[in-house]
Amino acid sequence: MPFRGSVVSAALLLALTVTLLKTGPSQSAVGADTKPVPAAPLVRTAASGAWSDGKTWEGGKVPEAGARVQIRTGHAVTFDVKADAVIRSIHVAGTLTFARDRDTTLNVGLIKVQPGDDASEDGFDCDAHAPNPDPSKPKPALEVGTAAEPIPAKFKATIRLHHVDGLDKETCPAIICCAGRMDLHGAPLAHTWVKLATHAKAGENTVTVPGDLSGWRAGDRVILTGTFHPDGNEKTPTLTTTAQTEERVLVSVRGREERGATLKLDKPLAFEHYAEGEFRGEVANLSRNVVVESADPNGVRGHTMYHKHSAGSISYAEFRHLGKRDVLGKYAIHFHLCRDTMRGSSVVGASIWDSHNRWLTIHGTESLVVRDCVGYKSVGHGFFLEDGTETHNVLDNNLAALVLPGKPLPKQMLSFDDNMGAGFWWANCKNSFTRNVAAECSEYGFAFECRRAADFDPVQPVLQADGSRKKQDIRTLPFIRFEDNECHAMPFFGMNLRGLTRPVGKIMQFAEQNKALAKEAMEAIPDVDHPFHITRLKVWDTRWPFHAGTTGVYIDGLNVYRSTYGMWRSVTDRHSYRNLKFSETSNRDIHMPLSIGMPEEEVNKGPAQGAYYTGIGGMLDDQPPHTVVTDVHPEGNLLIVRGVTADSGPVKRVTVNGRRAYSLRGEFAEWETVLELPAPGKSVTISAAAEDAGGRAERNPHKFEYRSPGADR
Structure with a gap:
């Protein structure tokens, strides 16, 4: 940044030189060397048409390198080229669709999907003066495939961010979606990740896996997760140098049916990957045919985000080399303060890898479905729910592999989070x-962290079953469901439930930390009646498999x-356990359990009046289910409706x-039904709701308008 005045001391110049040599081009010095560059004139659409057709554009000329582009309201443009020219920015007020019959590549600095005429170039905030969207009008849209018609497997669509x-x-x-629709859909894979069928030995270049691998092809990039945990050092995380998750390229895939397949790799494995009995490492496919990437992973990286009132989903797309290191809010995929305005959106089968700042962040957002995704190599937490107000989200069958330690981000929402690296x-x-499944995460596989702080009150407004909001202490709210999760190869914590955290760069002081833990x-x-209910958790090859710093665990x-x-060192007051199994633990099965004692207000009540004396008998399911419609599409004269339902019980x-x-x-957990398709151009109100085994009916159904494609008859 230029200095004001005409004299700068030699000492100051020397200090500045040393600082720049130390920091180099890192993201923490963002904007320091940006020079004003005159903005190019705005190139606007004249009509709907192909990007490559001059008649689509005002002036009759296709946008060139450095152009600022606006696709106007009511216009639909099909991007149909593999272009090397870097477009400065694209404001989508109409529709930008990627061709499905060829390979396409768009090199661009900023894509902003937002209604109106404002073509501002802010890559985070939306237009502050934009009115709330009119639900009767179509949203501006970026379409790289749709859920019903993804980009076919034989073609590839790439957006490269410069x-x-x-x-x-x-x-x-x-890429920013401000009250628009952003859909990115690649060719589906039968499985995005699978377990090893047999032990993979160091020096071998073939592995066997079970299940259907339809969609896996020679040339795909895969990972094999680490299965042996390093000896954790209490002062410094070790995964930066000892990780055993390996990255390879497929040479061939033999056998694709349910009975399994053999994968030939481009080079031999450096490490063993364990697969015996019910404990097996994973093989995951990182390659997709819809790609969003940073053009210069070693320079200025890109990010993507959805804002409130947006729509759209992601399926089988690849997000690589994204995320701005040490910068708040700039993540590979970010749902930002959407609340319940994006109910129905989902991220399914995505590959998110080599992110310098988390994989997927859910911030102030409810009812998002994240399923079958692969996260690999993140700096700081991987799958991250940011501020404690996020509820009714469904994270199912995702793999978090190799999370590296980060550091607290400037002005982050929760100051007590050291961002040391959790899979979830x-x-x-x-x-x-x-x-x-979480594998080889620097600090935690699964981490629930919430406490009172000088700058944070844990009593927050929380979405209720009827759609209203009520202030509740979020430290005590139970899971809707925590079931069949697994973690392995952790140098420190498998699951940490509101417990101790390792001080950065210091030895843990248990006497002092236990006092603070007991107070909290x-x-x-x-x-x-509403404990933290954990069902069928599997942890292996981990230093501290389970640790709790809270009462009320079942x-x-x-x-x-x-x-x-x-x-390990858990608070055990009002805990209940069943079906515990410990095999080949090198130290103690239950190590140094703690008691926080009786709450003062309960001491003199006795068993007859004191609720604290009551044991934890299980989870009382007294809340109705929560339903999300994730897909609606026509097939012939029928309308296929699919969704998910989450509940604490049947x-x-x-x-x-x-x-x-x-x-x-x-x-x-996943369901489908069939309705009659409305006439072309006609709308139907879709209302989906569930009822649980106890007769509790959903009070806030997922309700929205669906418009049948085509013109009115």
Whole structure:
């Protein structure tokens, strides 16, 4: 940044030179060397048409390198080229669709999907003067495939994000959706990740896996997760030098049916990857045919985000080399303060890898479905729920592999989060976590961290079953569901439930930390009928598999294998356990359990009056289910409706417009039904709701308008 005045001391110049030599081009010095560059004239569409057709544009000329582009309201442009020219910015007020019959590449500094005529170049905030969107009007849209018609497997669509002189390095390059619709959909894979079928030995270049690998092809990039935890050092995380997750390229895939396949790799494995009995490492595919990437991973990286009132989903797309290191809010994928305005959106089958700042952040957002995704190599937490107000989100069957330590971000929402690296991190348990796996994360596999701080009151407004909001202490809210999750190869914590945290760069002082832990636990005690209910958690090859710093925990199934401890230094007041299994622990199965003592107000009540004396018998399911419609598309004269339902207990039925859905998995964890397709151009109100086995009916159905494609008859 230029100095004011005519004299600068030699000492100051020397200090500045040393600072620049130390920091280099890092993201922490964002914007310091940006020079004003005159903005190019705005190139606007004249009509709908192909990007490559001069008649689509005012002036009759296709946008060139450095152009500022605006696709005007009512215009639909098909991007149909592989272009090397870097477009400065694109404001999508109409529709920008990528061709599905060829390879396409767009090099760009900023894409902003936003209604109106404002073509501002802020890569984070939306237009402050934009009115709330009119639901009767179509949203501006970026379409790289759709859920019903993804980009076919034989073609590839790439958006490459470049730093362009004159754009703010802190907010750009970026793709930003402001009350628009952003859909990115690649060719589906039968499985995005699978378990190893047999032990993979160092020096071998073939591995065998079970299951259907339809969609996996020669040339795809894959990872094999680490399965042996390093000896954790209490002062310094070690995964930066000892990680055993390996990256390879597929040479061939033999056998693709359910009975399994053999994968030939481009070079031999450097490490063993364990696969015996129920404990097996993973093989994940990182390659997709829809790609969003940074043009210069070693320079200024890009990010993507959705804002409130936006729409759209992501499926089988690849996000690579994104995320701005040490910069708040600039993540590979970011849902930013959407609240419940994006109910129905999902991220399915995505590959998010080599992110310098988290993979996927859910911030102030409810009802998002994240399923079958692969996160690999993140700086700081991987799958991250940011401020403690996020509820009713569903994270299912995701793989978090190799999370590296980060550091607290400037002006972050929760100051107590040291960002040391969790596969899954949250501050409010009122969400659903099922079938997820975390492997080789620098600090935690799964981490629930929430406490009172000088700058944070844990009593926050929380979405209720009827759609209203009520202030509640988020430290005590139970899971909707935490079931069938797994972590392995952790140098430190497998699961940390509101417990101790390692001080950065220091040895843990247990006497002092336990006092603080007991005080925090005493201040926020979960209701006896609504404990933190954990079902079938599997942890192996981990130093501290399970640690809790809270009362009110009910564990039904904990399987710990080949780890240093079993349950480590946990508060155990009002805990109940069943189906615990500890195998080949090198130290103690249950190590130094703690008690915080009786709350003062309960001391003199006695068993007859004191609720604290009541044991934890299980989870009382007294809340109705929560339903999200994730896909609506026509097939012939029918309308296919699919969705998910989450509940703490069994779900009895799901109905859509009065018609019963049938379950595709579990107790309506995924479901489908069929309606009649409205006439072309006509609309129908879709209303989906569930009822649980106890007869509790959903009070806030997922309701929205669906318009049939085509013109009115």
